[in-house]
């Protein structure tokens with residue numbers, strides 16, 4: 001990372017008193033962990049901090065200390081706005097609508113649009129939480145046990161337990177430092193990646209029974225009706241996509257989750273030879289080479305057909321399926 005940029009970010013934070021921190025809509029573990037990790041550290045540094053997530057905090061993250069400080073809306077004025085784990089401004093929700101451009105953008109998505117005054121984007125980092133852990137140490141900001149827990153949780157969940165293809169020795173070293181600061185790796189791993197509710201397991205059942213395969217692409221869908229039938233409360237796939245990507249006979253996994261607002265959430269996962277962020281970008285989304293997503297308006301079945309065709313075309317898989 002450019003030292004001048006880091007120095008500018010440090011000065012901006014030091015001279016601000018009221019700081020707004022925002023993470024992305026439909027927050028995942030890295031979004032929530034980064035928000036709480038940075039927020040609690042700046043709090044401990046004596047700053048007045050508001051942590052905001054338009055969609056609130058999903059119940060699966062309620063074990064993280066500090067999660068109750070996250071609000072859905074920003075209140076009052078701020079001297080500094082920091083956006084974490086968002087590849088573009090639309091990911092921040094409508095909080096910044098009509099406001100000046102944010103001051104600092106801290107992220108690890110290769111599809112990041114550098115939308116802030118100071119853009120700290122490191123696509124070699126496995127999680128935004130990894131970048132934050134590094135900066136907090138460089139800046140000399142407090143890494144309390146709660147800060148360490150939140151950041152370690154972000155790293156564990158974004159790497160599916162340190163096993164994604166983008167893992168680095170540096171990330172493991174940073175995780176070790178977070179453990180030294182009190183992050184409980186086994187507990188965070190269990191809560192972030194293994195624990196599942198009974199309704200989530202039944203929801204998986206619906207997704208598994210809809211599973212289809214053509215060549216080395218597999219896909220499934222979760223309709224609103226199926227979600228209601230099992231009583232699953234979230235609007236996500238209960239991490240089914242990550243289980244599907246452990247199926248051996250596949251390079252690409254796609255999951256379609258019908259939403260109640262006329263949209264369909266699509267998630268792609270791929271083996272290292274394929275960059276699914278290109279397909280997600282085509283549909284107005286973004287992400288990483290191996291894990292990307294988009295939210296598309298329209299009918300579930302039609303979107304499924306279009307997305308599968310485009311995925312094959314963009315990734316050059318057409319011949320395989322002829």
Ligand code: 5GP
Nearest residue numbers: 087267268285286287288291292293294295
């Ligand atoms: P997931 O499929 O688990 O929602 O997300 C996989 C990756 O793609 C994450 O890094 C996430 O931030 C990104 N992603 C998911 N949905 C969207 C979207 O609608 N827009 C953008 N820009 N990125 C997304």
Ligand code: MN
Nearest residue numbers: 030085128158
């Ligand atoms: Mn992330």
